[in-house]
């Protein structure tokens with residue numbers, strides 16, 4: 001994997017954070033700790049490139065993922081603007097964690 005996170009903003013800015021490109025585990029492999037490990041890798045990489053915060057978006061309807069992210073220390077910060085792919089609207093929460 002080349003880069004699991006992208007760093008945004010300038011060092012020291014309130015808006016300085018890292019964002020994973022994508023988080024998903026194939027349904028048949030869920031519930032085995034892979035998502036938790038993936039977040040660990042993301043946070044380690046974010047630290048390595050100097051970020052002090054990781055931010056991610058999650059679908060408002062995805063209660064399982066929200067529960068997992070909360071358990072790992074992520075807080076809901078705001079509702080993100082509706083994200084449209086083709087004809088589908090995605091309603092998202094922006095969650096983040098200081099690392």
Ligand SMILES: CC(C)(COP(=O)(O)OP(=O)(O)OC[C@H]1O[C@@H](n2cnc3c(N)ncnc32)[C@H](O)[C@@H]1OP(=O)(O)O)[C@@H](O)C(=O)NCCC(=O)NCCS
Nearest residue numbers: 022023024025030031032033034035036037064065067068
């Ligand atoms: C959120 C996600 C990454 C978690 O991955 P995972 O490998 O199942 O995570 P873990 O095994 O480390 O943790 C399991 C926790 O995830 C949550 N979870 C969400 N969906 C789950 C599922 N289908 N099966 C089991 N656990 C699920 C549960 O809260 C569970 O917590 P519990 O152990 O207290 O029951 C995975 O469910 C996923 O890919 N969801 C779809 C996300 C998506 O649509 N991404 C695209 C937009 S970025």
